[in-house]
Each structure stands twice: as structure tokens, then as C-alpha cells.
Amino acid sequence: MAKYYTKEHEWVELDGATGTVGISEHAAHELGDITFVELPKIGKAVKQFDTLAGIESVKAASDIYAPVSGKVVAVNDALDAAPELVNESAEEKGWVCRLEGVDAGELAALMDAAAYQQFLKGLE
Amino acid sequence: MDELKSTPLVKEHEGLKALMAPFGGWLMPIQYSGIIAEHKWCREKAALFDICHMGEFLFKGDIVASGLEDVFTFSVKGIPVGRSRYGFLLNEKGGVIDDLIVFRLAEDEVMIVVNAATIANDFAVISSRLKNPALLTDISDATGKLDLQGPLSREVLVEHLGSDIAEIPFFKFIRKKILGVDALVSRTGYTGELGYEIFIPAPKVRELWDLLLKDARVEPAGLGARDLLRLEVGYSLYGNDLDDVTTPLSAQLMAFVNLDKSFVGKEAILKEQSQGSPxxxxxxxxxxxxxxxxxxxxxxxxxxxxxxxxxxxxxxxxxxxxxxxxxxxxxxxxxxxxxxxxxxxxxxxxxxxxxxxxxxxxx
The missing domain is CATH 2.40.30.110 (Aminomethyltransferase beta-barrel domains)
Structure with missing residues (x-):
């Protein structure tokens, strides 16, 4: 399944009704060295574009918004000890959490990889 | 807002793909490879910082008769030639106008090194406190400054600039020829590591930068790493931890205030001492x-x-x-x-x- 992106630089990848969520490589690069990831609590229910988690770098503290609605069923505990995984592999090993009960229809409000790349060009 | 100033090394920073941002009215490198990597390099090897934005004033004259002795929170005449001292320029209320270092170049000559954002105001204030303001010259534009900081900084400088650098004790400096021009090498810094600040005429800064960066033990570091390094050792940053409404008493920096001499702001400090700091x-x-x-x-x-x-x-x-x-x-x-x-x-x-x-x- 392909990744879909938000304008706030989160990504989600669906497997059935479960979505894996993280921040984009572009966002990780812009933040610089990431020093802390505030993982959401398991069981937390979020609506699309609500605050889901937090991330801090040597430069700034930012919110991570939910790219889709759902309930948190897993978090990437590895980020507690090694938040730099987000710098090294933002869209794979640096995933943040998994959401369950996702409605694929919400992807219509997001960008696919090609559209996101176009969007980034517009930001330059 | 006035246009941002650039140091003589702006092309070098661009070549190194530094992330540039405004700092104190200057366009400065915040990071090159990454703040944490540069911080680590400074703690383990030797990091090179472009500090040309900071200000330098030259004073020539009788330290006591001119009034300079009463300008800062520490005694200038008490600094032996070849040594430097850190302290403050205060306003009447005891607030910090700037933190700075005074280098005693000769019996009747000192260099005052101040923060970049405060150059113009510092110069105006110090001049106004001298009986003859003409004794003070702003040499900031003509003066380049590079800091080499880290445990390997001594061996690097000895190899490239001469063995006399090996003998400089903490908070002492020597004047010597570097690349054929008169320069000053001071064993001071802002990182908590062994390190040196090199003052050299601005036209020679690029040549010195290139010479030092060619050494495999040296990597450039930006203001992001510098801020992290100084905070880990608890040094105050003017504009953040110090400002013109914060006294050295509130800032717990009385070690740099000599209450046995007179200076502007002393009355306010004594009053705060008796009444307690807010x-x-x-x-x-x-x-x-x-x-x-x-x-x-x-x-x-x-x-x-x-x-x-x-x-x-x-x-x-x-x-x-x-x-x-x-x-x-x-x-x-x-x-x-x-x-x-x-x-x-x-x-x-x-x-x-x-x-x-x-x-x-x-x-």
C-alpha cells in the first residue's frame, strides 16, 4: 500500500483498516537533529488532523497531527531511546504509531507521493 | 530592520552548505553537518567557529585618568599585560548592557571584545563614560575572529601557527605574526573545552580559515553547536540569560563584579544586595x-x-x-x-x- 501525506508533513500507510503513521523525510530534515518524540498513549482516539503526538529537535518543538482518524494500537518504543531514528529513516524505522479503525475514504483529503513532491517544490 | 551584515567568510559558509540565519543583525552559520555532530566534534576533536560578528574596541590612553577604570564591574588597571578578564558593562540600575572581555595589550592599551548585537550601543555607552571619547576606536570591521575549540585545538594550532601557542595559560594571550600579519591568540572560549580565540585583520580571515580547515582534526561548527556547548557548561548568553533589566546579582555572576572599586551600577547592586533580588x-x-x-x-x-x-x-x-x-x-x-x-x-x-x-x- 502506498503512503499518503498531509500538508503538515505527516505520512500514513494503510494495511486494511490499520494505518502506520510518521513524519516525512522532508520534515525530519527540516527539524534537524531530533532529540525527543512524545509518543501517544495506546488507546488514544484521534480525529483526522487533530494533535496526535509531539516531536522535538535541537531547533524546535512541533506537534504531529493525525493524518487520518483512528485509535492508537501501537507505538514505536524504539524512539524513546533513539529518537534519531526519525532522522535516519523517517518513513520506515522512524514510524511513530499505528492507528486502527481507519476509514480509507479520509485519504482523499491527503496527497499521494507524487502530489506531495509537487507540494514540496511549491514550498521552496 | 537594517540589512543583515555578513562576515568575510560568507562564501565559505555557502560552499559548505551551511544553514544560515540572522543572529544579532548578522547572517551567520547555524549549522553545517548538524548541531549534535558539530557539538560532539568540539567535545572530542577541534571545532572551528566564525566569530567575526563580535565587536572589538581599542582603547589607548591612561586607564585611570581617562575614566576607563570605572566603566566596568572589574578593575582594568588590575589586569596584568598579556591577560584578559571577563565582566560587565552595567547601566545605572545595575542591569547588564553587555558582558565582555577586556584584553590588556599594554600599560596604556586595551582591547574590549563585545557581543555582536550590542556593538553600537556599547561603543556609545563606553565612549560617553570616558573624559575623552576619542581614546576609544571601534575596530570591529577591520578585525576578524576565529575560535578553535576542543581538546585537539592546542596541537592543531602548534602545528600550523607555531610552538609558542603551547605555552599560553588559561585567560592569557600572546601577540604574534600569523600569515605575515599581527594577530592575537587568546586561550579563552565559550565551550568548556581547551580552546583559543584568534584575532586577525579581516582581510586574512579567509586564508586562516582555509589553513585550519584543511587539517583533518578540524571541522567547522555553527552557532547552534556553540549555544549547546556554552549551555552545558552553564555560561550565560547575552540577550537570553542576561539583559539590561537583569543584574549580575540576580544572574548569580557576582564573581565578575568587584565591589571594592567604583563602577556605574554599583549603587543599584548594593541596594539589591541589602533588599534581596526579586x-x-x-x-x-x-x-x-x-x-x-x-x-x-x-x-x-x-x-x-x-x-x-x-x-x-x-x-x-x-x-x-x-x-x-x-x-x-x-x-x-x-x-x-x-x-x-x-x-x-x-x-x-x-x-x-x-x-x-x-x-x-x-x-
Whole structure:
């Protein structure tokens, strides 16, 4: 399944009704060295574009918004000890959490990889 | 806002793909490879910083008769030739106009090194306190400054600039020819590591930068790493931890204030000493990797008691660290604090400075 992106630089990848969520490589690069990831609590229910988690770098503290609605069923505990995984592999090993009960229809409000790349060009 | 100034090394920074940002009216390199990598390089090897933005004033004349002796919180005439001293320029209320270092070049000659953002005001204030303002010259534009900091800085400089550098003790300097011109090498810095500040005429800065960067032990570091390095050793940053409404007493920096001499602001300091400071500096360690940041609120026992003045994630300690100004009763070792900003909240404990004491500063 392909990744879909938000304008706030989160990504989600669906497997059935479960979505894996993280921040984009572009966002990780812009933040610089990431020093802390505030993982959401398991069981937390979020609506699309609500605050889901937090991330801090040597430069700034930012919110991570939910790219889709759902309930948190897993978090990437590895980020507690090694938040730099987000710098090294933002869209794979640096995933943040998994959401369950996702409605694929919400992807219509997001960008696919090609559209996101176009969007980034517009930001330059 | 005036146009940003650039140092003579702006092309070099662009070539190194530095992230550039405004700082104190200057366009400065914030990072090259990454703040944490540059910080680590400085703690382990030797990091090169472009510090050409800082200001330098030259004073020539009789230190006492001119009035210079009463300008700063420390005695200038008491500095032996070949040594430097750190301290403050205060206003009448005891607030810090700037923190600075005075280098005693000769019996009747000193160099004053000041922060970049405060150059114009410092120059005006110091001049106004001299009987003859013409004794003071702003040589900032003509003077380049590079800092080489880190445990390997001595061996690097000895190899490239001469063995006389090996003998400079902490807070002493030598004047010598570098690349054929008169330069000054001072064993001072802002990182907690063994390190040197090199003052050289601006037209020669690029050549010196290139010479030092060719050495495999040397990497460039930006202001981001510099800020992290100084905070880990508890040094104050003007504009964050110090400003013109904060006295050295509140900032717990009375070690750099000599109350046995006269200086502008002394009456206010003495008054604050007898009445008690409304705020006191506090250093704290966060329980997690969260970073406190400038302007976050400090709470204690459910009350808002102050403000964070500097904060960061410390790579050496593996946790957040910060400085703040708080109600005096809170500035007590071991006191538990909560640092708050919007939905961010972190628990912290008041600790002693420095946060990190393992540096090579005095080696």
C-alpha cells in the first residue's frame, strides 16, 4: 500500500483498516537533529488532523497531527531511546504509531507521493 | 530592520552548505553537518567557529585618568599585560548592557571584545563614560575572529601557527605574526573545552580559515553547536540569560563584579544586595529528553515562579537542561520544578552548575 501525506508533513500507510503513521523525510530534515518524540498513549482516539503526538529537535518543538482518524494500537518504543531514528529513516524505522479503525475514504483529503513532491517544490 | 551584515567568510559558509540565519543583525552559520555532530566534534576533536560578528574596541590612553577604570564591574588597571578578564558593562540600575572581555595589550592599551548585537550601543555607552571619547576606536570591521575549540585545538594550532601557542595559560594571550600579519591568540572560549580565540585583520580571515580547515582534526561548527556547548557548561548568553533589566546579582555572576572599586551600577547592586533580588538565576535538569526553551514558564508547588532563559537537550547528559530566572525562594538545590509551554510539560530538578564538567578547558 502506498503512503499518503498531509500538508503538515505527516505520512500514513494503510494495511486494511490499520494505518502506520510518521513524519516525512522532508520534515525530519527540516527539524534537524531530533532529540525527543512524545509518543501517544495506546488507546488514544484521534480525529483526522487533530494533535496526535509531539516531536522535538535541537531547533524546535512541533506537534504531529493525525493524518487520518483512528485509535492508537501501537507505538514505536524504539524512539524513546533513539529518537534519531526519525532522522535516519523517517518513513520506515522512524514510524511513530499505528492507528486502527481507519476509514480509507479520509485519504482523499491527503496527497499521494507524487502530489506531495509537487507540494514540496511549491514550498521552496 | 537594517540589512543583515555578513562576515568575510560568507562564501565559505555557502560552499559548505551551511544553514544560515540572522543572529544579532548578522547572517551567520547555524549549522553545517548538524548541531549534535558539530557539538560532539568540539567535545572530542577541534571545532572551528566564525566569530567575526563580535565587536572589538581599542582603547589607548591612561586607564585611570581617562575614566576607563570605572566603566566596568572589574578593575582594568588590575589586569596584568598579556591577560584578559571577563565582566560587565552595567547601566545605572545595575542591569547588564553587555558582558565582555577586556584584553590588556599594554600599560596604556586595551582591547574590549563585545557581543555582536550590542556593538553600537556599547561603543556609545563606553565612549560617553570616558573624559575623552576619542581614546576609544571601534575596530570591529577591520578585525576578524576565529575560535578553535576542543581538546585537539592546542596541537592543531602548534602545528600550523607555531610552538609558542603551547605555552599560553588559561585567560592569557600572546601577540604574534600569523600569515605575515599581527594577530592575537587568546586561550579563552565559550565551550568548556581547551580552546583559543584568534584575532586577525579581516582581510586574512579567509586564508586562516582555509589553513585550519584543511587539517583533518578540524571541522567547522555553527552557532547552534556553540549555544549547546556554552549551555552545558552553564555560561550565560547575552540577550537570553542576561539583559539590561537583569543584574549580575540576580544572574548569580557576582564573581565578575568587584565591589571594592567604583563602577556605574554599583549603587543599584548594593541596594539589591541589602533588599534581596526579586529574581534569581536557577539551573535545572529535566527528567526526560524534552528540551526546555527560552520563554517557557517555570512552575513550583502549583505556582508560576519564573521563566526559562535558555534551554536545550544536552547530548552529554542525555536529558533536557536549562537556565531560568525564578522567585528567589525557588532557587534552591534539589527543588522540583515543572516547565510548561502550551500542552508541553516536563518535570525538572534544580541543580548546580556546570551541567557538564568533563571538558578539557584547563588541560
Amino acid at each position: 529574581k534569581k538565576k536557577v539551573a535545572f535538569k529535566v527528567d526526560s529528553r524534552r528540551s526546555p526553551r527560552h520563554h517557557y514558564e517555570i512552575h513550583c508547588d502549583g505556582k508560576n515562579v519564573g521563566t526559562v532563559t535558555s534551554g536545550a537537550f544536552s547530548p552529554m547528559l542525555g536529558c533536557g537542561i536549562g537556565l531560568g530566572l525564578v522567585a528567589p525562594e525557588v532557587a534552591e538545590l534539589g527543588k522540583r520544578l515543572v516547565i510548561k509551554h502550551e500542552r508541553v510539560e516536563m518535570d525538572a530538578t534544580v541543580v548546580e552548575l556546570p551541567f557538564y564538567a568533563g571538558g578539557s578547558l584547563r588541560s
